[in-house]
Amino acid sequence: MSDNQTLAPVPGDAAKLISCILPDNGTERRLLGWLRDQQGILRANSVYCRGHSGLRRTPARRSRLPEPSLMRLVTIVVAADEADALFDRVYEQAAIHRLDGGLMMMTPLTFAPPFALPADIANEPGELQE
Numbered sequence: 001m002s003d004n005q006t007l008a009p010v011p012g013d014a015a016k017l018i019s020c021i022l023p024d025n026g027t028e029r030r031l032l033g034w035l036r037d038q039q040g041i042l043r044a045n046s047v048y049c050r051g052h053s054g055l056r057r058t059p060a061r062r063s064r065l066p067e068p069s070l071m072r073l074v075t076i077v078v079a080a081d082e083a084d085a086l087f088d089r090v091y092e093q094a095a096i097h098r099l100d101g102g103l104m105m106m107t108p109l110t111f112a113p114p115f116a117l118p119a120d121i122a123n124e125p126g127e128l129q130e
Contacts, residue, residue, distance in 0.1 A: 013112070014080035014081075015077055015079055015083075015108075015109045015111070016079075016106050017075060017076070018078060018105075019073065019076075019106070020075075020090065020096070021049075021051065021071055021104075022074060022094060023072070023100060023101070023102060024048070024072050027072070027095070028046045028072040028074050029046075030093075031074060031090065032046055032074070035090075039089070043076065044074065045074070045075050046072050046074045047073050048072060048073075049073045083106060087104065
């Protein structure tokens with residue numbers, strides 16, 4: 001790149017990433033539906049993952065790892081000024097406070113470009129239904 005060329009600015013505002021590790025029992029599907037329908041959040045994702053003792057105490061033999069269990073990792077990108085309030089609402093909505101309910105964390109993001117779906121795009125049948 002020559003000295004007289006400048007990089008275009010990256011679009012986006014200050015944002016935070018809310019990460020939830022939830023049991024694989026449908027909680028994440030209800031949470032994603034609630035985020036979309038009730039909170040207007042479109043930048044969220046859920047993936048399967050395996051974990052050891054992440055959500056509950058797991059006995060193991062000496063010098064052995066316990067059997068892994070299936071979990072769901074939900075990630076939510078939200079504007080920095082809305083993150084604390086949404087964090088509290090997600091905690092309640094996903095029932096993190098219950099026994100084996102999961103865990104949450106929030107971290108800052110360097111930038112997060114905006115994301116908007118066209119208004120005429122319909123939800124796919126069977127997606128995020130309770």
